[in-house]
Amino acid sequence: MPGGIKGINRTKILFFLSIIGPGIITANVDNDAGGIATYSVAGAQFGYTLLWSLIPMLVLLFMIQEMVARLGVVTGKGLSDLIREQYGVKVTFFTMLALLLTNFGNITAEFAGLAASLEIFGVSRYISVPLGAAAVWYLVVWGNYRVVEKVFLFACTVYLAYIISGFMANPPWEEVMTAMVVPTFRVEEAYIFMLVGVIGTTIAPWMQFYQQASIVEKEIHVKDYRYVRLDVIVGCVFAVVVVFFIMVACAATLHANGIRVTSAEDAAVALAPLAGRHASILFAVGLANASLFAASILPLSTAYSICEGMGWEAGVSKNFRDAPQFMGLYTGLIVLGAAFILIPGAPLIWIMLVSQVINGILLPFVLIFILLLVNDGELMGRYVNGRIYNGVSWLAVVVLIGLSMTLIYLAITQGIIG
């Protein structure tokens, strides 16, 4: 009576559900405090004219995340692990050092986003930031990964808040859809800078390390790779849809009324009189969620990548004596990242600037490592890139490197002016 056996009734759908996570989480966590700020400002400043860039952005995002996912499934090893094994200690050391510095800046930015979004509700940063940091630390050290992943997937659904607020802004849909498919390029400095910013912030080095590590953690067999790819597609599409609605919400309200904003929290506040209090609240909640979500993943992912690359013991179930480097890095990043927001007069802007520049320098290296690794026949066997796909991938990487170089230039020149 094979059908009657209780306890073994898993279907294909359940199987897919057991695989999903890494792709969806990675793509969504990319819409972190910094990303949301960029998209809000872009929508407020340029209305619908940047919407067309979302389609090439989706293609770039998917191509990179797909290659990383494939590396993880086929080799069963993390990205820093592979970089160490193929390119040696020196390359790994400097890559990890850069990753540590840029991620520290990112973590600080996430706590800043948390502080700003909750201040809209009148919660002091001296309450929200320490509580947020403690929650993040506790979640990972005391929860097991399967539970943590469910919490993360729940965090992904909170991004729906942006979709709802997009509808509440009641945009002229016909105009929106036209702007989506008909590129309107404007030859003016501010527009080009914003275009570079919108696409350039989409792909960050740390996402690659995180996604590959969490796919390895799932131990997915190569024959089930198509489910992983589906996970990546779903994640990328959802993440870009969220970006779409953020830009649309800001364009339909702020841009239409000529209101300029410089940050995500400004946008949330400015939405209230135009799209209603609820839209404003949804925007602020979305920002708080995104900040806390990224703040949970970044320190963990950083500590894991570094320890894996340098050959130090790592794992959330280890204590300070067994895994001193891992626990030290993990705790240190959270404590220092949170502290920088709370210390009056801390050089916050300077840290962000340096972090952004290092991010831009690191990204080309990481992308090139990914392409070289994914084309290594000894490593990947028949799962190397196909010829045409490879050509397109190199093109994508060259475009991304160009964008990130422009961002560095911007960060430095604006930083000097500012």
Add this chain to the structure above:
Amino acid sequence: MITDSIYLSELLDRPLLDKKGDAIGKIRDLSVAPGDPFPCVEGLYVKTSRGTAYVSMKEINVLNKRVVTIRGDAGAIAYAEPREKEILIAKHILDKQIVDVNGVKVVRVNDVQLGQVNDHFGVLAIDVGFGGLLRRLGFGKAKKGTLIPWRCVTTLEPGLDRLTLTMTRKSLSEMHPVDMAEILSQVSMQERTALLSTLDEETAGDVIGELDEQTAARIISEMEPEKAADVLEHMDPDEAADVLGDLPEKKAVELLNRMEKEEAEEVRELLEHDEDTAGGLMTTEYICFPPDMTAEEVMKELRLVAPDIEMIYYLYVVDREEHLLGVLSLKDLILAQPKAPLASIMVTSPKTVLARDDEKVVAEMVSRYNLYAIPVVDEEKHLLGIITVDDVVDMLLPTPLRRKR
């Protein structure tokens, strides 16, 4: 004149000189062959302006921290690329993960210590410490490393396993299943499959039983179905049921059909129960006797059945319909008069749990009455199985200790 000991990082990228002192090229890698008590270096690969050259160790005149020279002329050098199956230290061992068999840990090779012992130049030890990292990065050349002798390590990549000494391989297969499971949980899925294939079915079954259920299910589903069924047969029925319960139904049924009838039947029964109930925790391997058997007869019988059964400390007394009448310990049995029937020795109305009781109830009972095992019965007191203390001890520990295994 070859030095007693030198680190690989002190050799790589160093110039190789000919007898006149002219540079031939830079040392890029060392080729090794299996050997006892350590793998021997057979030759050097050197990058020259005219391509890769191979220099056999026999041609080396001096090799130390200051200089590496050959006996002959630069003109006599043979140009050759590494062969396909050749093992190279820098390419295949350096920076890779390796198993420290004594320390029961997976470690990363930061550097390799080479040296000359009894006319053989080979791999003495691997450096896994911070000193090795610093040396590789070019800070502090003289830093002493944290060395693990080669005889205590085994490689993870399938192509390299011939470098592992027979002695090490033996101690690996004799490792405690819990330690082996710990190592398996630290390596990639591909490496795990390779390591497991070196074990026999019995050991593999023990090790898989120690892994968490999802990992175990994944390993089983990747094995050849015939081998997977063999491994499952060698596992405790309760552990086998846990693993099968985590597989897709079709796969589980296929494996059950391939297993020996008797073992498969036991596992099928166990699968009827929910995982977090007493029924899901229990095993159907236990020892029971009728009440009228004497202590003497039981002792004789026990010697025959005990080898295949995990828990023999408690003997359960049941009637013809398998109603649980009582229980006695091995100690009670040994101390009893040889002619005494079990009915006169046993403790009547033993502590029991119902198959549908929650696992927490089981843990509480075992802990409160200090039991090594507790019988599971249905409403009519039929004995269904027993739950041994090792299956509930995890629940009694504070959370962080049991999380990852």
